[in-house]
Structure formats: C-alpha cells, structure tokens
Amino acid sequence: MDETPDRSSGIRRDAPRRRLGPAARTPEILAAAFEEFAERGYGGARMAAVAERAGIAKGLIYHYFPSKAALFEATIRARTESTFVAAERQVPGLGGSATEALRGLVALAYDRLREEGRERTLFRLIVAEAERFPELARLYRDEILARGTGIVRSLLLAGAKSGEFRADVAAMPGLAEAIIGPVVAGSVWRIILGEAGAPDLDAQQQAHLHLLLAGLKAPDPGA
Amino acid sequence: MDETPDRSSGIRRDAPRRRLGPAARTPEILAAAFEEFAERGYGGARMAAVAERAGIAKGLIYHYFPSKAALFEATIRARTESTFVAAERQVPGLGGSATEALRGLVALAYDRLREEGRERTLFRLIVAEAERFPELARLYRDEILARGTGIVRSLLLAGAKSGEFRADVAAMPGLAEAIIGPVVAGSVWRIILGEAGAPDLDAQQQAHLHLLLAGLKAPDPGA
DNA sequence: TTGCGCATTGACCGTATGGTCAATAACTAC
DNA sequence: GTAGTTATTGACCATACGGTCAATGCGCAA
Structure with missing residues (x-):
C-alpha cells in the first residue's frame, strides 16, 4: 500500500544505529506510541508504525516494553502526568x-x-x-x-x-x-x-x- | 484461544440451515453485530464472531453487507433509529x-x-x-x-x-x-x-x- | 412431484500484524 | 587496542482476520 515497495521498515538512516539507552530512548518511543495510538486507537495502532515514527526497528520496542498493552498503558500514564501537573499549577x-x-x-x-x-x-x-x-x-x-x-x-x-x-x-x-x-x-x-x-x-x-x-x-x- | 480447537465456526446446529431471507435475517445480523461492536469496538470486532452470535456462517454476512465498515454503519443507523424515536415520544x-x-x-x-x-x-x-x-x-x-x-x-x-x-x-x-x-x-x-x-x-x-x-x-x- | 432460484455454507486465500530471536555493532572500561 | 556489555537490527514465524467463492440444499411455484 506504500509507494515504496522496499521491504525495510522505513527506518530513518540519517544516523545509522545511534545508540541511546533507556533514559533517552524510552521517551522517544512513548511519544511515537502516543501519536500512533491517538490517531488509530488501541486496536488500530500498529507496532511497526510506532517503530517507524520513532525511527527505530520494531524489535527494539520489545526490548523496552513486553507487549502492545504494556506500551499503551505506559504511554497513557506518561502523557497524563506531563499534562495535568502543568495544569494544576x-x-x-x-x-x-x-x-x-x-x-x-x-x-x-x-x-x-x-x-x-x-x-x-x-x-x-x-x-x-x-x-x-x-x-x-x-x-x-x-x-x-x-x-x-x-x-x-x-x-x-x-x-x-x-x-x-x-x-x-x-x-x-x-x-x-x-x-x-x-x-x-x-x-x-x-x-x-x-x-x-x-x-x-x-x-x-x-x-x-x-x-x-x-x-x-x-x-x-x-x- | 478458545477451549475448543474445533475449526468449525461454532455454528448453532439446532436448526440446520434455516432459510430466512432478507427481511428476517438482516435484523438478526444487525443485532448480533451491535453486540459485537459494542463489546469490542470497531477495530476489535471480528466478523466471524458476529456470524457466530447470529448463528450463521461468516459468508452469509457478506451476502447482505458488502464489508465490515458497511455493516458497522448499518448497525449504528438501525440502533439509533429504534432508540431515539421512542425517547422523543x-x-x-x-x-x-x-x-x-x-x-x-x-x-x-x-x-x-x-x-x-x-x-x-x-x-x-x-x-x-x-x-x-x-x-x-x-x-x-x-x-x-x-x-x-x-x-x-x-x-x-x-x-x-x-x-x-x-x-x-x-x-x-x-x-x-x-x-x-x-x-x-x-x-x-x-x-x-x-x-x-x-x-x-x-x-x-x-x-x-x-x-x-x-x-x-x-x-x-x-x- | 419436479425444478428452480437464491439463501446458506465452509473451506480457502492473501495479507497484515504482534511478537521472537540470533546476529551485529556502538559504546565503555581497562 | 581489546574485551565485554547491551542497544539495535531485520529477517522470520504463527496466526488471526477480512473477504471470496464454488458447492449445496431449502422452500416455493407450477
């Protein structure tokens, strides 16, 4: 369905294999996941799309989160925190x-x-x-x-x-x-x-x- | 995921091959579809589950509705009608x-x-x-x-x-x-x-x- | 009783997707 | 420079699901 029949996951290859580690990578994944979940809903969201948005391979997500459901919950929790702390101030x-x-x-x-x-x-x-x-x-x-x-x-x-x-x-x-x-x-x-x-x-x-x-x-x- | 590894769609065989026709079958499918959509959402609903709820084969749904999306819209339209007409009275x-x-x-x-x-x-x-x-x-x-x-x-x-x-x-x-x-x-x-x-x-x-x-x-x- | 139309079946297909894993290479410590 | 750790990859799997279709047999008309 894409115009690129390329079988590679569409990874951004600007910085080949930047190694980040949990502290820096986790927020990136969560941000990408939030966008994907927000646009498609839980059922419609695709893990491959989350990876693409984050500029990483799909497998890496599973290095940080055990499942789609876990990623979803973590996403919501992170987003709520950042949003309503600011609001209450x-x-x-x-x-x-x-x-x-x-x-x-x-x-x-x-x-x-x-x-x-x-x-x-x-x-x-x-x-x-x-x-x-x-x-x-x-x-x-x-x-x-x-x-x-x-x-x-x-x-x-x-x-x-x-x-x-x-x-x-x-x-x-x-x-x-x-x-x-x-x-x-x-x-x-x-x-x-x-x-x-x-x-x-x-x-x-x-x-x-x-x-x-x-x-x-x-x-x-x-x- | 079911306890029955049976590959048959789990059709109710009480009345084997009851022939109903559009006027009687359509509402049955819509009712089954509403339950399924309501429980799982659009993305999570499975056409096979709708068929099972209606006691028919999956293929028959496609005899009456061209696609999942069409079934969904018809379901909502039917349900709204019956609900809010009564309310306004x-x-x-x-x-x-x-x-x-x-x-x-x-x-x-x-x-x-x-x-x-x-x-x-x-x-x-x-x-x-x-x-x-x-x-x-x-x-x-x-x-x-x-x-x-x-x-x-x-x-x-x-x-x-x-x-x-x-x-x-x-x-x-x-x-x-x-x-x-x-x-x-x-x-x-x-x-x-x-x-x-x-x-x-x-x-x-x-x-x-x-x-x-x-x-x-x-x-x-x-x- | 026979013949026909169409409601109904269930096996089948292609694909998309969640999840796995062995290989690889980037960074660190020494 | 070297060894070790682990973040990262990408190919791979099993399966589930939307959708198709040729075969089947029910119910009606004559």
Whole structure:
C-alpha cells in the first residue's frame, strides 16, 4: 500500500544505529506510541508504525516494553502526568473574591478546551478503551475528575464562607459534578464533531458563567 | 484461544440451515453485530464472531453487507433509529408551568441515564469512532444533540414568556448546551468508570436541578 | 412431484500484524 | 587496542482476520 515497495521498515538512516539507552530512548518511543495510538486507537495502532515514527526497528520496542498493552498503558500514564501537573499549577491564586475566582476558573477551563492539544485525543482514548484497560479508568478518576471536582468544591466552600454564595452550596453533594459537566460535555462534543462542527464555545462559556453566577450567588442584600 | 480447537465456526446446529431471507435475517445480523461492536469496538470486532452470535456462517454476512465498515454503519443507523424515536415520544406533555416542565425534563434525562441500556454503549461507539466514520458524527449532531438542545430551548422560551424565568434566557446562545452538559458528562463518566465507580447520579440530579432553578428563575416578585 | 432460484455454507486465500530471536555493532572500561 | 556489555537490527514465524467463492440444499411455484 506504500509507494515504496522496499521491504525495510522505513527506518530513518540519517544516523545509522545511534545508540541511546533507556533514559533517552524510552521517551522517544512513548511519544511515537502516543501519536500512533491517538490517531488509530488501541486496536488500530500498529507496532511497526510506532517503530517507524520513532525511527527505530520494531524489535527494539520489545526490548523496552513486553507487549502492545504494556506500551499503551505506559504511554497513557506518561502523557497524563506531563499534562495535568502543568495544569494544576495555574489554579491557585485565582484572585480575591470567590466570584472572581469562579470567573477565572471558568475561563481557565474553557481555554484548555480551546487548545487544539493532545488532551482531547487523550480523553478520546480514555473513553474508548477504559473498559478494556482499568488503569485508564483509575487514572481518569484519580488524576482528572477528582482534581476537577476538588478545586470546585474548595471554591464553593470559600464562596459560602465569605457570604458571596448561598450557604447551602458549600456542602451540596453532586454540585461540583453539575458545575463542571458542561466543560466535559464540551470536550466530548469536540471529540465527536471536531472543532468546526461542535457548538460554539464562546457562547457556551458565557452562558455557563451566567448560569453559575445566577445560581450560586446569595440574594443581593442591597436589593 | 478458545477451549475448543474445533475449526468449525461454532455454528448453532439446532436448526440446520434455516432459510430466512432478507427481511428476517438482516435484523438478526444487525443485532448480533451491535453486540459485537459494542463489546469490542470497531477495530476489535471480528466478523466471524458476529456470524457466530447470529448463528450463521461468516459468508452469509457478506451476502447482505458488502464489508465490515458497511455493516458497522448499518448497525449504528438501525440502533439509533429504534432508540431515539421512542425517547422523543415521552417529551411533550411536560405539565403546565415551565418550572414543572423543567423538573420533568431533568427527571426524564437522568432516568434515561440510569437505564443500564444499550444507549451508553452506543454513545461510547460514537465517541470512539466518530473520526473514522463521519456518518456517526452527523448522526449524533442531528439525531441526538440537536433534539436535546431544541427541547431545552423551547422550554426556555416558554418560561421566559410566562415570566417564570428571567427574560434574557429566552435567547441566550449556548445556554441550552450549558444546561444539558451535566447530563452528557454523567453519561461519559458512566462509560469510563462504570455504574459503580461513577459519581452518584441522584446527588448530581438534585444539585443540577437546584442550580438550574436558581439560575433561571426570575427574581421572586413577592420578596 | 419436479425444478428452480437464491439463501446458506465452509473451506480457502492473501495479507497484515504482534511478537521472537540470533546476529551485529556502538559504546565503555581497562 | 581489546574485551565485554547491551542497544539495535531485520529477517522470520504463527496466526488471526477480512473477504471470496464454488458447492449445496431449502422452500416455493407450477
């Protein structure tokens, strides 16, 4: 199916047999694997293609990873780590009032949605393969969902304490999930429909913020 | 990998060579195909397994469908049709006031989420394969998302007109998406984490309803 | 009862792919 | 320079899977 009937695996021969060792080679393989898995899904990904992307022979992958499944799990784990550590660093320092913090948080969340980035691809992989790879489910629950709801909950607590939000929102089970829901949905819609076909994100962000402010705020004592 | 090294396709021989014809055989194949695709995804599904589930020889599938891809698209189309036609029938007659209608709509949406049913599986397939099968994206956009937001929008319009909701919610772009977002997210969480691991649905439903009522309602003129 | 059309079978093919392994050569220590 | 370690190769295997097709026999019409 290739235009080159060459039976060689299509290795880049610029640097013939560069010897790297685990510390340098492993990340290269993981990066190549992520691209391949992201584009084709677990079932569609081919180990030979991963090798080609990494510029190495297929056999070398098995020198570092025992199987396709192991490579997949390692890939996801590595990608999640690098992604969400960076994300969490931006969260604190959201401004003084809880209201401002809420605005900032919403803006942050939707900005991340706007990034074309790899995260959407990662999310699609999680949705598609979570049933077959329980590690993916655990990872999403602990590293992503729990962090998201945790941040929202602490924000609600602060707002209720300061009197900006209604007191009962401080400990309403399920509220954090209801608050972040539209962001998750927005991500899914973009996975399914693409950047162009998905509902307008700016409009949704404004409406979402409106809804939250109106729904959470304590009745204005000045009115 | 099977315990039976038998090379025969494992056909059910209870009724040897029952002759059915297109009208009766096609739905059987589609049902079997849906189960297989749902369990293994498109890439992981095997045509031989579909045949086995349907109790027929693999070759017969190709008598009715030209390829695996065609079978997949036909499967999805058939399943969507039967599912969402039934869903829409329950929507009208949501009670008198817009508030009551909103309550009813939220209850309806979450009840559908609670059903163990095939719909979740279908949704997972859509998320996983939409990029490779544009038909899936079109189908989700037109048959599912558009219907959902449409219903919500007409509800908002009615509520604003009657004075129950704030006037500006009648034509706020993106609001319908922000409103249904948590339901979509709830579905995705259940796909990833399963019924047991996902966030509690009762709590989310209550909180979601609270948020909507507080966020949409016009300021009480009696206060 | 006979004859025919087509639903149905199951053996078969080509290929693609995950995984293996013995040979090789790049780097290191001395 | 030399020996040893191991990263790296590429050819190879077994198999699984999508798809094909000639043969078969069921059910209907006359």
